[in-house]
Amino acid sequence: MNARARILAFSDLHQARRVVQSDPVANVFVASRLDAGVLSPAGQGVVWGWPANPVSSLLHVGANMVPVAASPAAIDAFADVAGPRRTCQSILGPAGQVLGLWRALCQRWGDAYAATREIRPRQPVMAISGAPAYPADPRVRPLAMEDFESYMAASLAMYAEEVGGDPTTQGAAGAYRAHCRFMVEQGRAFGIVEDGRVVFKADVGPASGGVAQMQGVWLEPSLRGHGHSEPAVAATARYMLARYNTVSLYVNDYNVRAARAYAHVGFHVVGEFASVLY
Secondary structure: OOOOOEEOOHHHHHHHHHHHOOOOOOOHHHHHHHHOOOOOOOOOOEEEEEOOOOOOEEEEEOOEEEEEOOOHHHHHHHHHHHOOOOOOOEEEEEHHHHHHHHHHHHHHHOHHHHOOOEEEEEEEEEEEOOOOOOOOOOOOEEOOHHHHHHHHHHHHHHHHHHOOOOOOOOOOHHHHHHHHHHHHHOOOEEEEEEOOEEEEEEEEEEEEOOEEEEEEEEEOHHHOOOOOHHHHHHHHHHHHHOOOOEEEEEOOOOOHHHHHHHHHHOOEEEEEEEEEEO
16 A cells, blocks of 8 residues: 655655755746745645655645656655545646656546636746846836836736636735735846836746746737847846846747747756646
């Protein structure tokens, strides 16, 4: 019988950090949650570990369900403890682990996990560690609170395009607005502002140690296809590389134009993610 997974406590932090360090780029989200104190009694979310000791696989469960170094045996154990009530909004991470976990959850618990909104099975993970190969757009800068309303509008437009829907519905308007405010106040939002309007934006997403993930890249639709993307992304990467050793991102495989732009800047493929969206 497969060993049962267990919920990790703060005393397991060293073990959990060792697991995420097996691939710092792929596991930067869970590493950032460990940094934020997810294993403390007041932490937001739960991290399961398998086997009991020493732990070699993790599963973060919060708004996102994210496996780390999850072997087939670990996936079976995580599916067993997930329970019939799905609380996450997505399952994301390394493609083989995510799709294996999703299938195991569907087999074990049925429609709670099988009824998806969308599955994105191939999302190349790209990274850059050296200077960008493309000249940077000098207009890109850290956004300030005077840019907030336009940044918020751009963030909503990006969300609608990339994820689908509106993150401010169902009583979540305050939470999303607070998230956007946090990004600006913490210097994690970059953009180009023209005539008081944000026409390009990109954010510092999860970050831990020497790795940061670029997220929320968006360009005003009327400007697309005119050579603006590469210099804007190059400028954002330069800002991020001044603080982190490696900048990563992941892109939908069908977004060929975006993947090509990232490659022109100097990002190269280092792995593959998948996302299961509810």
